[in-house]
Amino acid sequence: MRWQTGLIGAPSGARSWLKGTGSLTRQLKRDFAALAVRECRQRRTFVWADEVLPSGVPAGSKALIRNVCLQNEDVPLVFAHSVFPNRSLVGGWRFLSRLKSRSLGEVLFGNRRTYRKALQFALLSRRHRLYREAMCCIGDVLPLRLWARRSIFRQGTRRILVTELFLPVLWKGQKK
Numbered sequence: 799m800r801w802q803t804g805l806i807g808a809p810s811g812a813r814s815w816l817k818g819t820g821s822l823t824r825q826l827k828r829d830f831a832a833l834a835v836r837e838c839r840q841r842r843t844f845v846w847a848d849e850v851l852p853s854g855v856p857a858g859s860k861a862l863i864r865n866v867c868l869q870n871e872d873v874p875l876v877f878a879h880s881v882f883p884n885r886s887l888v889g890g891w892r893f894l895s896r897l898k899s900r901s902l903g904e905v906l907f908g909n910r911r912t913y914r915k916a917l918q919f920a921l922l923s924r925r926h927r928l929y930r931e932a933m934c935c936i937g938d939v940l941p942l943r944l945w946a947r948r949s950i951f952r953q954g955t956r957r958i959l960v961t962e963l964f965l966p967v968l969w970k971g972q973k974k
Contacts, residue, residue, distance in 0.1 A: 800920070801848070801918035801919065801920050801948065802918060802919055802920065803916065803917075803918060803919070804919070805817065805919050805945075807921065808919070808921075808945055809966075809969060811968075811969025811970070812945050812964060812966075812968070812969050815964055815968050815969065816917075816919060816945055816947050816964065817917065819914070819917075820907065821901075821903045821904060821906075821907040822868075822876065822903050822962060823835075823868065823901040823903040823904050824903070824904070824907070826868060826870075826875060826876070830870035830875065831870070832870050832871045833868065833869070833870055833875075834868075834869055834870075834871075834899065835866050835867075835868055835899045835900065835901050836866060836867045836868075836869060836899065837864070837865075837866050837897075837898055837899055838865040838866055838867055838877075838934070838935035839863075839864075839865045839934075839935070840862065840863070840864045840865070840895075841862075841863060842860045842861065842862055842863070843860055843861075843863050844858070844859070844860055845857075845859060845860070845861050845863075845881060846927055846928075849881055849959055852948070852950055852959050853881040853883055853950075853957065853958075853959040854883055854957050855881065855883045860884075861881050861882055861883050861884060862881075862882040862884070862887060862895055863879070863880070863881055863882075864878075864879075864880045864882065864897070864902070865877070865878070865879050865880075865931055865932075865935055866878050866880075866899075866902075866935075867935050867936055868901075873967060874936045874939075874965055874967075875964075875965055875967060875968055876962050876963065876964055876965065876968075877931075877932035877935055877936060877944075877962070877963040877965075878902070878960065878961070878962045878963075879928055879931060879932075879960075879961045879962075879963075880902055880958055880959065880960045880961075881958065881959040881960075882894060882895065882958055883956075883957065883958075885955075885956065886956035886957055886958055888956070889956075890909075890911075890953070891953065891956055891958075894958070902958075902960065903960075906951050906958070909953070911953050911954075912951055912952065912953045913951070913952055913953075914949050914950070914951050914952075915949055915950040915951075915952065916949065917947050917948070917949045918947065918948050918949065919945065919946065919947050920945075920946050920947075920948075921943050921944070921945055921946075922943060922944050922945075922946050922963065923942065923943050924942065928946065928961060928963065929944060929963070932944065932963050936965075940965070941965075941966055944963045944964065944965065945963070945964050946961055946962060946963045946964070947961070947962055947964075948960065948961035948962070
């Protein structure tokens with residue numbers, strides 16, 4: 799599985815969600831009245847091989863990993879996985895290690911000094927480690943494959959890698 803810059807094979811309804819450049823939380827709140835962020839797990843652990851280069855965390859090193867589910871009432875919409883390198887959790891970003899059910903996206907997009915680098919996309923199967931993390935958070939109700947996007951948020955030399963897995967309920971009409 800390779801991360802790519804294009805969305806070859808993505809369903810047409812998924813494209814607007816995957817390619818959205820603004821705050822995903824803000825976009826979801828417009829369409830889902832009872833949107834909430836549920837923290838699934840946050841811990842310091844080793845960064846996966848395909849996250850080493852984009853996150854800037856040296857291979858074999860640990861970082862703070864945060865997994866959350868964005869859901870409308872009890873319906874999961876998006877699973878988000880964030881990698882916070884230790885050197886990024888200082889200064890103005892020091893509080894990011896204590897977000898709990900607060901939206902990371904709202905914090906990042908609310909700061910004019912933070913910018914997002916280009917989006918990358920992938921279709922993840924059950925074999926991918928991130929898919930299995932989503933299953934631990936959401937349960938064994940996921941489709942066989944999930945579209946995902948990831949990007950780096952930067953503020954000066956600090957960076958955060960954010961990966962989002964989108965559930966098909968988003969483009970299958972179950973809103974509000």
